[in-house]
Structures are given as structure tokens and as C-alpha cells.
Amino acid sequence: MTRQIRLNALDMMCMGATPGIWRHPRDRSRGYNTLEYWTDLARTLERGLFDSIFIADIYGVYDVFSGNADSAFTHAVEFPVCDPMLTVPAMAMVTEHLGFGVTSTLTYEPVYSFARRAATLDHLTNGRFAWNIVTGYLESAARGFGLTEQLSHDQRYDFGDEYLQVLYKLWEGSWEDDAIINDKQAGVFADAGKIHRIEHHGKYLDMEGYQLCEPSPQRTPVLFQAGASGRGRQFAATHAECVFTAGLTPAATARTVQDLRARAVEQGRAGHDLIIYNALALVCGETDAEAQAKLEDYREHVDIEGSLTLFAGYTGIDFAGLDLDHPLRYFESNAIRSFVEGFTVADPDREWTLREIAKFLGVGGFAPIAVGSPATLADIMAHWMAETDIDGFNLLYSVTPDDFEDVVNLVVPELQRRGLYRHEYAPGTLRAKLTGAGRNHLPASHPAACYRR
Amino acid sequence: MTRQIRLNALDMMCMGATPGIWRHPRDRSRGYNTLEYWTDLARTLERGLFDSIFIADIYGVYDVFSGNADSAFTHAVEFPVCDPMLTVPAMAMVTEHLGFGVTSTLTYEPVYSFARRAATLDHLTNGRFAWNIVTGYLESAARGFGLTEQLSHDQRYDFGDEYLQVLYKLWEGSWEDDAIINDKQAGVFADAGKIHRIEHHGKYLDMEGYQLCEPSPQRTPVLFQAGASGRGRQFAATHAECVFTAGLTPAATARTVQDLRARAVEQGRAGHDLIIYNALALVCGETDAEAQAKLEDYREHVDIEGSLTLFAGYTGIDFAGLDLDHPLRYFESNAIRSFVEGFTVADPDREWTLREIAKFLGVGGFAPIAVGSPATLADIMAHWMAETDIDGFNLLYSVTPDDFEDVVNLVVPELQRRGLYRHEYAPGTLRAKLTGAGRNHLPASHPAACYRR
Numbered sequence: 001m002t003r004q005i006r007l008n009a010l011d012m013m014c015m016g017a018t019p020g021i022w023r024h025p026r027d028r029s030r031g032y033n034t035l036e037y038w039t040d041l042a043r044t045l046e047r048g049l050f051d052s053i054f055i056a057d058i059y060g061v062y063d064v065f066s067g068n069a070d071s072a073f074t075h076a077v078e079f080p081v082c083d084p085m086l087t088v089p090a091m092a093m094v095t096e097h098l099g100f101g102v103t104s105t106l107t108y109e110p111v112y113s114f115a116r117r118a119a120t121l122d123h124l125t126n127g128r129f130a131w132n133i134v135t136g137y138l139e140s141a142a143r144g145f146g147l148t149e150q151l152s153h154d155q156r157y158d159f160g161d162e163y164l165q166v167l168y169k170l171w172e173g174s175w176e177d178d179a180i181i182n183d184k185q186a187g188v189f190a191d192a193g194k195i196h197r198i199e200h201h202g203k204y205l206d207m208e209g210y211q212l213c214e215p216s217p218q219r220t221p222v223l224f225q226a227g228a229s230g231r232g233r234q235f236a237a238t239h240a241e242c243v244f245t246a247g248l249t250p251a252a253t254a255r256t257v258q259d260l261r262a263r264a265v266e267q268g269r270a271g272h273d274l275i276i277y278n279a280l281a282l283v284c285g286e287t288d289a290e291a292q293a294k295l296e297d298y299r300e301h302v303d304i305e306g307s308l309t310l311f312a313g314y315t316g317i318d319f320a321g322l323d324l325d326h327p328l329r330y331f332e333s334n335a336i337r338s339f340v341e342g343f344t345v346a347d348p349d350r351e352w353t354l355r356e357i358a359k360f361l362g363v364g365g366f367a368p369i370a371v372g373s374p375a376t377l378a379d380i381m382a383h384w385m386a387e388t389d390i391d392g393f394n395l396l397y398s399v400t401p402d403d404f405e406d407v408v409n410l411v412v413p414e415l416q417r418r419g420l421y422r423h424e425y426a427p428g429t430l431r432a433k434l435t436g437a438g439r440n441h442l443p444a445s446h447p448a449a450c451y452r453r
Numbered sequence: 454m455t456r457q458i459r460l461n462a463l464d465m466m467c468m469g470a471t472p473g474i475w476r477h478p479r480d481r482s483r484g485y486n487t488l489e490y491w492t493d494l495a496r497t498l499e500r501g502l503f504d505s506i507f508i509a510d511i512y513g514v515y516d517v518f519s520g521n522a523d524s525a526f527t528h529a530v531e532f533p534v535c536d537p538m539l540t541v542p543a544m545a546m547v548t549e550h551l552g553f554g555v556t557s558t559l560t561y562e563p564v565y566s567f568a569r570r571a572a573t574l575d576h577l578t579n580g581r582f583a584w585n586i587v588t589g590y591l592e593s594a595a596r597g598f599g600l601t602e603q604l605s606h607d608q609r610y611d612f613g614d615e616y617l618q619v620l621y622k623l624w625e626g627s628w629e630d631d632a633i634i635n636d637k638q639a640g641v642f643a644d645a646g647k648i649h650r651i652e653h654h655g656k657y658l659d660m661e662g663y664q665l666c667e668p669s670p671q672r673t674p675v676l677f678q679a680g681a682s683g684r685g686r687q688f689a690a691t692h693a694e695c696v697f698t699a700g701l702t703p704a705a706t707a708r709t710v711q712d713l714r715a716r717a718v719e720q721g722r723a724g725h726d727l728i729i730y731n732a733l734a735l736v737c738g739e740t741d742a743e744a745q746a747k748l749e750d751y752r753e754h755v756d757i758e759g760s761l762t763l764f765a766g767y768t769g770i771d772f773a774g775l776d777l778d779h780p781l782r783y784f785e786s787n788a789i790r791s792f793v794e795g796f797t798v799a800d801p802d803r804e805w806t807l808r809e810i811a812k813f814l815g816v817g818g819f820a821p822i823a824v825g826s827p828a829t830l831a832d833i834m835a836h837w838m839a840e841t842d843i844d845g846f847n848l849l850y851s852v853t854p855d856d857f858e859d860v861v862n863l864v865v866p867e868l869q870r871r872g873l874y875r876h877e878y879a880p881g882t883l884r885a886k887l888t889g890a891g892r893n894h895l896p897a898s899h900p901a902a903c904y905r906r
Contacts, residue, residue, distance in 0.1 A: 013573075015642060023637040030635070033576035033667070036545060054577070059566070061663055067643070076642035080667040082573040083566075090542040092578070093488055112512070112597040113536075113561055120466075120535040123486035124543070144565040144662030182483070184476040187756055189468060189529035209597030210514055210522065214486070214533040303640055365639065 005381060005420050006392025007412075008244075008277050009045050009102070009404055012056040013084045015076035017397055018362050019306025021298065022076055027399045033082055035090045041293075041401050042091035045098055048408030049422055052099030052130060052430065053091070054224065054244070054394065055084035059105055060141030062313035065305075066320040069140070075306030077313075085117065092125040099430035101130035101224045101242070107156065107162045108136060108145050112209055115170040118221050119213035127217025127429030127440060132224035133239065138313070149360075157231045158203045164239055166205055168448040169198040171220045174211035176453050180390065196453065217429050219441050220448055237263030237274070238447060241434070244394050246279040248368050250387035251386050253278050257389045269445045275434055281364025283371045284406040291371045295363065298398045300360025304355060311361060324355040346428040364396045374414035382420060458834060458873050459845025460865075461554070461697075461730050461855055462498050465509040466537045466701060468529040470850055471815050472759025474751065475529055480852045486535055488543045493856050495544035498551055501861030502875055505552030505583060505883065506544070507677065507697070507847065512558055513594030515766035518758075519773040522593070528759030529765075538570065545578040552883035553693070554583035554677045559616045560609065561589060561598050565662055568623040571674050572666035579668025580882030580893060585677035586692065591766070605607040610684045617692055618742035619658055621901040622651040623672045625894075627664035629906050643667075649906065670882050673895050686795050690716030690727070694887070697847050699732040701821050703840035706731050710842045722898045728887055730847040731837065733816025736824045744824045748816065751851045755815025757808060764814060777808040812903045817849045827867035835873060 015027040016022040031037035031146035045053055062077050063069040072079050080174045084113075088100045100121070104114060122129040135156035136142070142150045150161055199208045225240035227233060236243045237260055245260075247253025261271030283298065285291030308319045352360075363369060370380040384390065397403035415421035429440045442448045469475040469482040484490035498506055515530050518520040525532050541553045553574070557567060575582040588609035589595070595603045602626065604612055632647035652661045678693035680686060689696045690713055698713075700706025714724030738744030755851045781804075805813075816822060823833040834846065850856035868874035879886045882893045895901045 020640065022642065023640060024638075033573070033669075035542060035577050039546070059665070061665075069648075069650075071645075072649050073645040074641055080665060081665050082576060083570045086539070086542050086570070086573050086577060088542075089488060089539050093492070093543050093546050108563060108566055110561060110563070110598055112599075116534075117536045117539070120486070120539050122874050123535060124488050124539060140662065144660055145563055146565075146658060146660040159819055187473065187476060189475065190526045192524075192526040195522075195526050198521075205599060207597055207599040209593065210532075212512070212532065212534050216486075219716075238775075380871045390511075 003385060003391070004422055005385060005415060006277065007048065007050045007407070008242075008392065009041075009050055009053045010056060010279070010357040010394050010396050011041065011053060011400070012078065013087065014078050014081040014082070016400065017222050018302070018365055019075050019077050020284070020301050020303025021398050022360055023303075024298070024301045024399050026402050026439070029400050033200045038087040038091050039094045041404065042095050042098055044401055044404055046095045046406055048404070048412045049425060050098060051392070051434065052101045054101040054132060055087065055103060056132070057081065057084050057103035057105065057134070058138065058141070059108055059136060060138035060144060062138075062309050063140050064312040064316055064318050065309040067318060071305050071309040075303050075309060077306050077309045085121065085425050088121050088129065089124050091127065096432070097128075097425040099128045099130055099222065099433070100125060101132050101222070103132040103134050105134045105136040105141070106160055107151070108116045108141065111163050111166045111205060112207060115167055116212045119171065119211070119216045122216035122218050122221050123213065127431070129218070130222035130224050130430060132226065132243065133160065133164070133235075134226075142356070153229065154231050157227075157235045159431070160235060161238070162200075162204045163203070163436075165451075166198075166200045166207065168220065168451040169200060170209075170211040171215075172448050173451040173453060174198050175215045176281050177215070180214060196407075217440055218431050222430050222434065233260055233263060236260060237269070238267050240274060241442075242275045242277065244277050244279065245390070247388070248366075250384050253384070253390060255389040261389070273443070273445065275391045276389075278388065278390045278393050279365075279367035279396060280303060280381070280384070280393040281367045281369045282403065282407055282411065283363070283369060283375055283398070284377055284403070284410055285373060286410075288372045289377055291373060291376070295369070298363045299359055304358045304362075307358035307361045308354065311357060319354060322354060325353045325357070327351045327353055328357060330393065363398050365397050374410040377411050378414045378418060378420065382418070385420075456838060456844070457875055458838060458868060459728065460501065460503045460860070461502060461695075461845065461847045462494075462503055462506045463509060463732070463847050463849050464494065464506060464853070465531065465534070465856050466540065467531050467534040469853065471755070471818055472528050472763060473754050473756025473815055474531050474851050475705075476756075477751070477754045477852050478816045479855050482853050488540075489614060491540040491544050492547045494857065495548050495551055496568040497746065497854055497857055497861055499548045501857070501865045502878060503551060504845070504887065505554045507554040507583075507585060508540065508556060509585070510534065510537050510556035510558065510587070511591065511594070512561055513591035513597060515591075515762050515764040516593050517769060517771055518762040520771060524758050524762040527688070527764075528762060530759050530762045538574065540587065541574050541582065542577050548765050550581075550878040550886070552583055552675065552886070553578060553579045554585050554675070556585040556587050558587045558589040558594070559613055560604070561594065564616050564619045564658060565623075565660060568620055569665045572624065572664070572669045575669035575671050575674050576666065582671070582883070583675035583677050583695065583883060585679065586613065586617070586688075587679075606682065610680075613688060614691070615655045615657045618655070619651075619653045619660065621673065621904040622653060623662075623664040624668075625901050626904040626906060627651050628668045630668070631696045633667060671884050671893055673901055675883050675887065686713055686716060689713060691720050693727060694884070694895075695730065697730050697732065698843070699819050700841070701819075701838050706837070706843060714842070720900070726896070726898065728844045729842075730845050731843045732818075732820035732849060733834070733837075733846040734820045734822045734849040734851070735830055735856065735860055735864065736816070736851070737830055737856070737863055738826060741829055743826045744826060744829070748822070748824050751816045752812055755812050757811045757815075760811035760814045761807065764810065772807060775807060777811070778806045778807055780804045781810060789868065816851050820849050827863040830864050831867045831871060831873065834868070835871070838873075
């Protein structure tokens with residue numbers, strides 16, 4: 001049987017996914033700070049049988065371009081940005097199946113309060129909560145939290161390993177499954193002998209306490225991860241259940257997927273314990289020509305300076321004042337080289353300039369773009385599935401919510417006709433939907449399992 | 454004109470307000486971790502034109518009784534407890550006017566992420582968010598956050614003053630009112646010159662950063678405070694807009710209210726800038742006799758050991774193994790003496806025993822109880838209003854949601870008939886509803902105002 005395609009939607013609680021698109025006449029991202037925006041979107045995605053909505057997040061501001069944050073403010077580059085956790089209870093009110101994957105930066109959230117917050121969301125959603133684990137990378141965020149400097153890249157992942165250990169102890173180890181008695185007659189709510197104080201005395205974290213929430217339907221929320229570096233992949237292969245990759249071609253993606261699954265096996269897990277979604281920006285029209293026209297329209301709305309502000313933040317290079325038509329390969333920077341290599345794979349004979357990169361980034365960000373009629377898009381998606389061993393796609397939008405509505409109204413039915421997409425949700429928690437009926441908790445092969453009693 | 458009565462409802466995201474009442478056949482508090490419980494309650498309170506729901510919170514567990522937390526677990530004493538912030542977006546979905554006052558313990562939430570979280574809730578509720586400022590007092594909570602010891606009581610308030618300074622800078626000072634341009638044609642979202650990085654280099658906090666959210670309808674959420682000590686009152690008189698007192702008699706409450714208003718004046722504010730709600734547990738029946746029978750029924754469900762677990766946590770005294778019929782005045786403890794004095798005022802000739810205290814605590818906690826028909830309750834409330842200079846009541850329940858439904862269905866109409874209660878909500882944000890049309894932001898007399906540009 002052909003593997004069915006899984007879909008996830010990426011969004012962020014700010015003015016549009018990519019710089020400039022907020023100016024598009026149909027774009028509704030100005031409503032990012034309203035309940036209506038998020039509940040409407042959640043209803044649309046559930047109609048399209050999406051696995052989940054993944055809300056990215058960032059603390060801090062993009063202040064590398066020109067050495068300040070002015071261009072980020074002027075062009076609304078992932079700024080302002082609200083706390084995405086708080087959209088979840090409202091979205092849960094209007095849906096029954098959709099999963100909610102929310103980014104929370106572990107460097108900046110005390111582990112004890114985060115353990116309770118995430119468990120509360122898993123309770124309120126009846127087991128549909130997922131956490132996208134992020135370690136944080138902006139210096140400006142570190143300053144907001146009063147840190148004089150960030151941990152190094154690899155230290156942040158070491159810290160992350162320890163942070164997760166504490167969470168596993170709290171979520172999996174603090175309460176036994178049958179701790180709750182709830183006997184009104186006897187006046188006994190819980191068996192105190194089955195609620196355990198956990199301790200952790202590590203390099204980065206030192207604490208003692210009980211998990212304050214009773215076990216939620218999934219205990220540990222579904223774990224998302226999107227790290228791309230070697231250390232990031234190792235972290236994902238160890239902890240993550242859903243991994244978000246951003247390969248620009250099927251061949252590059254296939255290599256990443258193979259590497260991730262091999263690393264999972266090294267960790268004692270099955271390669272396919274990882275559900276891998278590759279980023280994909282879909283631009284859909286009734287016909288290929290209509291879709292192409294739509295892409296051109298979107299590109300017209302790209303904000304070059306806004307794009308470069310984002311790219312400067314990613315790479316640490318201040319592009320302000322540089323010749324926009326300068327070929328990128330002349331930059332002597334490892335950070336930028338890794339980006340350029342990605343593009344080179346996609347189009348090896350092309351000399352990318354700063355302007356071209358900015359335009360490219362402006363539609364879909366650092367993701368491959370698929371443009372065409374529903375039939376063309378289904379062909380492209382099927383091709384990716386066949387070539388890469390991914391499980392599905394993390395869909396990026398330009399104009400919201402139109403682009404998601406196109407997917408739901410046009411692309412999903414086409415995939416269903418081809419037998420490539422389900423016709424209804426599986427029952428149960430998000431984890432059960434993703435991994436099989438009744439599987440509400442992490443499997444025994446996951447490192448969290450050793451903290452159970 | 455007679456001053457109208459304001460009502461606020463107190464609840465907590467746990468198994469009932471007072472130990473044991475979860476066993477009552479009509480009690481629905483087992484649903485504390487579901488959206489339905491909170492949205493049903495919010496609808497009821499809005500039907501009753503309540504100002505707001507105030508959700509108390511606690512980190513940590515009550516582990517003084519017997520030197521461990523067993524009795525807290527057995528009797529569900531404010532445990533398990535979820536994160537109350539996350540109920541707000543769902544309650545906001547089903548209401549238009551009700552305010553949401555949520556406790557957040559400043560010792561345990563990094564100020565930079567809290568600033569964003571609270572602002573996000575103010576956005577999502579269209580300006581109906583309030584924050585109940587708590588400094589935290591349980592040692593077990595401190596250990597959960599990896600602290601070897603808590604700050605002293607007064608130091609916690611000093612820390613609180615500084616924490617609020619940082620919040621005021623972020624909420625009031627980081628964005629000017631006209632910073633957002635939102636000009637799609639010009640491609641300018643914000644005027645970067647009107648978004649300011651704030652800095653704070655203090656004794657307890659040291660940080661730099663921009664407020665990540667654009668200004669929310671109220672900017673600073675409405676500030677709740679309930680501290681009872683001298684230092685706590687000073688803190689309330691400086692910062693709070695709504696103050697929650699717990700006087701057991703009108704005379705004692707009147708003295709507290711007078712003191713609070715005088716302290717506000719010393720701070721350069723008006724005495725009536727403080728909206729003061731005194732705690733009150735209402736037990737309502739169609740007749741006085743029915744109400745009395747209801748109170749007896751509630752008292753039957755009081756869990757003595759659970760009550761003493763709570764009382765031990767408050768006072769730091771382990772009551773386990775003591776004679777329950779021992780008069781309380783023999784305890785040589787300042788902590789307990791202040792409690793006993795409260796009771797003594799209420800009933801000077803009575804010798805309270807541990808058992809009686811536990812029974813008393815078990816219905817309504819440390820609050821006066823009013824029992825009777827709607828007419829009797831209205832008489833009592835009117836008497837309190839006349840004798841104390843309070844603005845209204847913070848209503849405690851026993852059986853949820855029945856007790857709140859009684860208030861809404863029986864007491865509110867009686868108060869309305871007497872001209873003591875409004876017939877509709879004022880328009881606008883919570884602050885505008887509380888302090889006057891159009892007054893969305895803190896007044897110039899509030900210490901936050903000096904951080905505005």
C-alpha cells in the first residue's frame with residue numbers, strides 16, 4: 001500500500017510568515033493577536049484533516065541588519081510576536097482532532113512551571129498537545145532574560161538533554177498510573193504512596209518536586225523538533241517523535257531523512273519512530289497558469305529589506321549597504337555557505353545574488369516551493385514521498401488563510417482521489433493518531449520510558 | 454446614590470475550593486482540568502454581571518502536616534493544580550464582558566516571558582485580563598524551581614517592586630501610542646523610532662529588551678493584590694487597582710479598608726483608586742431554613758484532616774497527632790495567633806478548638822459566611838457595604854457551580870430589585886468597566902505612569 005501523506009501547517013503568532021506579505025490585500029495576518037484568526041484557521045485545518053498546526057516562536061528581535069532592530073520593526077519581521085501557547089485552548093474549543101504543536105524555548109522557561117503548563121494544555125485539549133523543542137538562538141533574547149551571553153550552540157543542546165530529563169521525571173515518573181483513587185465514600189482522592197517526589201541534581205539544573213498536575217492523556221506531550229545541525233539531529237533522533245526538515249530538493253531531503261532514521265536506530269529506537277515532515281510552500285491555482293500568476297503576485301509583495309533582515313539574523317552577517325546584485329558565493333562565511341549550498345543543490349548552475357535570495361526567502365522562507373494546479377501539486381508531493389522516505393509535509397503559506405484554504409479545498413480532495421490521503425481522523429489522542437490506536441504514551445524504546453515506575 | 458455592589462468570583466484550578474467538598478454529590482470540581490468546566494462557569498458569571506473571575510494558584514504542595522505531603526495528596530488539598538492562565542482564552546471565547554484575574558507568582562516566572570504572556574492574554578481577551586500579583590510562600594515551590602531557600606517575606610515584596618518596575622517599563626514604556634503605522638502602500642508597519650529598548654539594572658533583576666507584543670488594549674493588565682501583612686498592604690496600596698481582603702467582621706474589615714485607602718493616599722493616589730472586595734462565602738436557599746440546612750450539609754462534607762493540612766501550610770505548624778479538641782489559644786505561635794485573633798474578633802467569647810477551626814475553614818475558607826434566603830443575604834451584604842467602605846465582594850463557593858448559580862439566579866435579582874446591583878455591563882475593557890468609560894490605561898497617579906514616554 002502506498003504510504004499516505006501527512007500534513008502539518010506552520011504558522012507563527014506575528015504579522016505573516018514572510019516579510020512583506022502582510023501588505024497583500026487578501027492577507028489576514030493582522031489578526032494574529034485575535035482569537036478569531038486562530039479559531040478560524042483551526043477549523044479550516046481540521047476540515048482538511050491536518051495532523052496538527054505547528055506554531056513557531058521567537059524571543060528577541062532581528063537586530064543584525066544595520067546593527068539595530070529598526071528594519072525588523074519597520075517591516076514587521078517576526079515582530080511583534082505574541083505567546084503562541086495561549087492560542088491553544090481557544091483552538092481546542094472549536095476542534096476535536098487537530099493537534100497543537102507549540103514552540104517553547106527551553107532556555108527561557110523554568111522547567112518546573114513549563115512541566116505544569118504543558119500538562120495543563122494536554123489536559124485541556126484531551127491529549128492533543130505537542131511541544132516543539134527549541135533551544136533559542138538570538139542574543140537579543142538572552143539579554144531580555146538578563147543573561148550576559150548565551151550558552152554555545154552545543155551547550156544549549158546539552159542543557160536541552162538535561163531539561164528533558166527533568167521533564168520526563170515529572171511527566172512520566174512522578175505519578176503512577178493508578179495513583180488516583182477518587183473514592184468519595186472513603187474520602188480518598190489519591191494514593192499518596194503512588195505520587196513521587198522527583199529529584200534532579202545535574203550540571204545545569206538542580207531541583208526537587210512533585211509534578212503538580214495529575215497525569216494528562218499523553219503524559220509527555222508529542223515531541224516536535226526541527227534542529228538541522230549535526231548536534232540538532234542527534235537531539236532529534238534521541239527525543240523527537242515528529243521531525244521537521246527543510247530540504248530544498250528530494251535528493252538532499254532523502255539524505256537528511258536517512259541520516260535521522262539511522263541516528264534513531266543508534267539510539268535504540270526504530271527509524272520510523274520518527275515522523276518526518278519536510279517543509280513545502282504550496283502555491284495552488286485551478287490551473288498551472290493561474291498558480292504561476294499567483295506566485296508572481298506573491299513575489300511582488302516580497303519586502304527585500306525585510307527578507308535580508310531575517311537572513312542577517314540567521315547568518316549573523318549584516319547585509320546593509322551591500323550590493324544586492326553581488327553573487328552570494330563571495331561571502332567568506334561558514335554560516336552563509338551552508339545556506340548557499342542548499343540553494344546550489346537546488347539549482348547548481350545558478351549564481352545566487354542577495355536580491356535573488358531575498359526574493360526567494362520572501363515566498364515560503366527556506367523551503368521548496370511547489371506551484372501548480374491541484375493535479376500538478378499532487379504529482380510533486382507524490383514524487384517527494386517516493387524519493388525521500390518522508391512521512392508528509394510541513395506546509396508553509398504566503399497569504400493567510402487563503403493558501404491553507406486552497407490546500408484544504410483543492411489539494412486534499414485531489415490527494416484523496418489518488419488514495420494518498422485519509423478520509424477521516426483516527427480516534428484518540430494526537431500520539432494515538434500518529435502512532436496507532438491506544439498508544440497514548442511514549443513507547444518503551446523512548447528514553448523517557450526509563451523514568452517510569 | 455447608594456454605592457452599587459461589585460461581585461467577583463474566586464476559584465482555583467484544582468479539586469474544589471476547600472478540602473473535602475469534592476466528595477459532595479453535586480460538586481463538579483472534578484472537571485477542573487476540562488475546558489467545559491471553565492467555559493460553563495464563565496457563562497454563568499457573565500449572566501450574573503460579575504466583574505471578573507479570580508483564579509487563585511499555588512506552586513508547591515502543603516507538606517507541613519505530618520512533615521510530608523501525604524495528606525495533601527490523599528485529601529486533594531489544592532493538589533493536583535493546573536496552570537490557570539490557560540483557561541482564559543477558552544473563557545474569553547464564550548463571554549464578552551467578564552474579566553479574568555489570574556494569579557501568577559512573580560518569583561517563579563521570568564519577567565521577560567511573563568510580560569509577553571500577560572500582554573498576549575490582554576490582546577486575546579480584548580482588554581479583559583487582570584493579574585493577581587503573588588510573591589509565593591511555599592518552601593516546596595522554591596525547591597521545585599531549584600532554589601535552596603526562599604527570599605524572606607519582606608525581600609519578596611522588594612523583589613516584587615522591582616519586577617513590577619520592569620513590567621511597567623515593558624508594558625508602558627517600550628512602545629509609544631502611535632508607533633504602529635500599518636501602511637501597506639508604503640510598506641511600513643511601525644515607526645522604529647517609537648519602539649524603545651528598555652533597560653533595567655537593579656538589585657534583583659538585570660535585563661535589556663523590547664516589549665515583544667504591540668500594546669494591548671489595557672497595556673498593563675488590571676492589577677489585583679491580596680497581601681494581608683503590613684508590607685503586603687503597602688505593596689497593594691502602591692501598585693494594586695483591585696484589592697482582595699478577608700476581614701471576618703464588618704468592623705475588622707472597615708479598619709483594613711481605611712488603612713489601605715490611607716496608604717494609597719500616602720502614595721499619591723486617591724483612596725478610592727483601590728477597588729476593594731472582601732471575601733464572602735454565600736450559602737443561599739429559597740428560605741433561611743433551607744440555607745441553614747444546606748450549610749449543615751456542606752459542613753458534613755468537610756474533611757478535617759484536609760482542612761488541618763491547609764492550616765498547617767498557612768501557619769507552619771504541624772497539627773498531626775494533636776488533640777483536636779485542644780483550645781487554639783494555647784499555641785505559642787505568632788503565625789497562629791494572628792489567625793486566632795481574627796476568629797476572636799468574630800466571636801470574642803468563644804474558645805476555638807482545632808476541630809472547630811477545621812470545620813470553619815472547610816466551608817468558605819478564611820472568610821465570613823453569610824447564610825440565608827436571597828433577602829437575608831442582600832441584607833447582610835448591604836450591611837457590610839454600609840459599615841466598611843468596601844466596593845463589593847469576592848465570593849467563595851463550596852459546591853461548584855451550584856453555589857455560583859444560586860448567586861446569579863437568586864441573589865443578584867434581589868440586589869437588583871433593591872437598586873444595589875447593575876442591570877448591564879458598562880462597555881469597554883475591564884479597566885474601563887471598573888474605573889470609567891474610556892479609561893483603558895492606568896491613571897497618571899499610578900507609579901507605572903512615570904515609565905511612559
